[in-house]
Amino acid sequence: MRITLTWLRLESRRRWRSLLVLALLVALATGTVLTATAGARRGETAFARLWDSSLPATVTVLPNQPGFDWAKVRALPEVQVLSEFPVNGTPFVLTCCPQASIGFAPTGDELGRTIERPVMLAGRMFNPARADELVVTPQFAAFYHKSVGAVVTMQLASPQQVDEQWDGTTKGLGPVIRARIVGVGRNVFGSSTSDGPESAGGVEASPALYATYKANILGTTGQVYVNALIRLNGGRAAIPAFRAGLARVTGRSDIDVWDNRDFFGGTIERTSRYEAACLLAFALAALVAALFLVGQSVARYTSATVSDLQVLQAVGMTPRQAVASAVGPALLAAAAGSTLGVAAAIVASRWMPIGIATYSEPHPGISADWLILGPGWLLAPGLVAA
Numbered sequence: 001m002r003i004t005l006t007w008l009r010l011e012s013r014r015r016w017r018s019l020l021v022l023a024l025l026v027a028l029a030t031g032t033v034l035t036a037t038a039g040a041r042r043g044e045t046a047f048a049r050l051w052d053s054s055l056p057a058t059v060t061v062l063p064n065q066p067g068f069d070w071a072k073v074r075a076l077p078e079v080q081v082l083s084e085f086p087v088n089g090t091p092f093v094l095t096c097c098p099q100a101s102i103g104f105a106p107t108g109d110e111l112g113r114t115i116e117r118p119v120m121l122a123g124r125m126f127n128p129a130r131a132d133e134l135v136v137t138p139q140f141a142a143f144y145h146k147s148v149g150a151v152v153t154m155q156l157a158s159p160q161q162v163d164e165q166w167d168g169t170t171k172g173l174g175p176v177i178r179a180r181i182v183g184v185g186r187n188v189f190g191s192s193t194s195d196g197p198e199s200a201g202g203v204e205a206s207p208a209l210y211a212t213y214k215a216n217i218l219g220t221t222g223q224v225y226v227n228a229l230i231r232l233n234g235g236r237a238a239i240p241a242f243r244a245g246l247a248r249v250t251g252r253s254d255i256d257v258w259d260n261r262d263f264f265g266g267t268i269e270r271t272s273r274y275e276a277a278c279l280l281a282f283a284l285a286a287l288v289a290a291l292f293l294v295g296q297s298v299a300r301y302t303s304a305t306v307s308d309l310q311v312l313q314a315v316g317m318t319p320r321q322a323v324a325s326a327v328g329p330a331l332l333a334a335a336a337g338s339t340l341g342v343a344a345a346i347v348a349s350r351w352m353p354i355g356i357a358t359y360s361e362p363h364p365g366i367s368a369d370w371l372i373l374g375p376g377w378l379l380a381p382g383l384v385a386a
Contacts, residue, residue, distance in 0.1 A: 019329055022297050022384075023337035029290030030341025030380045035348040036283035038372040043353030044276035047188075047265045047360040054362070055117045056188040057083070057229035058236060060258040061246070066225045072249040073228070078242040081231040083110040086210070088224045090168035091217050092177075094203065095153045097144050101194035101202035102168075105210040105217050107226065112204070115231045118185025119362040123148035126182055131208040135183040137191050139359065140201025150181045154205075162219035174216040179205075186362060189229060192264035195359040229260075236261055268356055275355040291383070298330055298384055334384035342377045 061073070064087070074082050085104035094100055109128040112118065118125065118135060126133035134152070141147060156174035157166040166172070186195075194202025210217055218224045232238040239259060247253045350366045358364075 019333040022294070022330060023333040023340070025290075025294050025297055026334045026337025026380055026384065027340035027344065029286065029294055030338045030376060031344035031348070032286045032341075033283050033290065034341060034345040034373055034376045035352070036279045036286065037376070038345060038349060038367075038369040039352035039354065040276040040279035040283065041369060041372060042349070042361070042367060043272050043279070043355060043357035046272060046353055046357040046362070047268050050119065050186065050191075050360045050362040051188055051261065051265065053119055054187040055081075055115055055231065057081075057115055057260050058232040059230050059239060059242065060189075060227065060256075060260055060263070061230055062227045062256040062258070063250070063252070064225050064227065064256075066223050068226060069250075070226070070228060073230075073246060076242065076245045076249065078232050078234065078238045078245060079230055080233045081110050081115040083108060083115050083229045084226050085111075085228065086217055086224050086226050088162060088217055088219070089165060090157075091205065091209070092154045092156045093168040093172060095155055097140070097146075097152065097200065097203075099200035100140055100144070101199065103190055103194075103202055103204040105205055106207045107210050109207045111207070111229070112187075115229060116187045116189045118183070118187040118190070118204075120183050120185045121364065123181070123183035125185070126204075126206040128207045130206055131212045132177050132179045133182045133206050134179050135185050135204045136181055137195050137201040137203075138184055138186060138364070139191075139195035139199055140203060141181075141184045143200045146181055148181055148183060152179055152181065153177070154179045156213055156216040159215040159220045162216065162224065163221050175213060177209075186360075188260065188264055191359060192268065196356075265360075268360055272353075272355070272357040272360075275353075275357065279354075294384065302330065331381055331385045334381040338377050338380035341380065342373050345373060345376075 070082065070084055073079060084107040086107065087104065090102055091105040092102060094102070106112075112125055112135070113128070121138055122141075123135075126135050132154075134154075136146065146152070154177040155172040156177070157168075158173040161170075161173055190202055190204055230242075232242055234241075236259060239257070243257055246255060246257065346366060346368050349368070350364075352367070353361055
């Protein structure tokens, strides 16, 4: 052991430039491969993690019938939470942000609390008792450069305009509300329908908006129908039983029931899997290239070292000591390089995931995926030593 340590000390002084280059090559290879691999895993799981963390609605139920009795549906044993929303085209417009997607005005305080609870990226959830508070999606905040605390103007329609099916393209004649953005959040129903590469993002109003300005949302003719988001006991597995119960209590078999995981997440998850496969293919190509690049450098370094060690073997150095002395410097350089590569991968994770998964990621920013980084940290020095 003493002669090996002595040799290591001599080599680190004599050939430090070669060892530094080797460490940097290992760092570049490790960082590239781990960044791509961890990014692929993060992107592929983004929507599933958003689904698991935001109390999503299992189904969207659309009877599209004015005066529909939701009490019977609430009483079904499969129903855990039911949140009604009136379908009136546009409940309001933001005068500053004409391209924004405006969420339906919820009729109760379930939305955002016990169903479709956003993962808050900044600020807080709106106060359900205040009509002048809004939560926006990350895409809205980025597109319009609006952060928490920004004040926007909400323009509602008059009851007569609602009766005439106002769509927000003409000036609203109803109340004008100076509203404050209190949070930036992401959930399945809101983000999946409003955020995307070409979109301007969306906003969600407090239930107090409906409670305070009901006539400006429903109109006066009773023709605006109310649909609902429902979270089921038992999740997606309970959908068949819920469909049967819904048909039984309503006497209708033609009511649309969307499976929200498939309806909102199907395309996103399929595209994310494809993008993740492309990233993994890139990581594999980078790994193969690294094996040749780093392997050539290690072979060149080791061959030069072996010629020197042969002299020491002639004066008593054992084969085991010779192998340890030949491997030691390169192994330490590889360990330093892999450590630097893992650190680089952690820093680079702030730009992951990429593609469509960006709009579903519940926790954007730096993320250390040790299921990927840990084995990679050990594998790089192991391959160099081998």
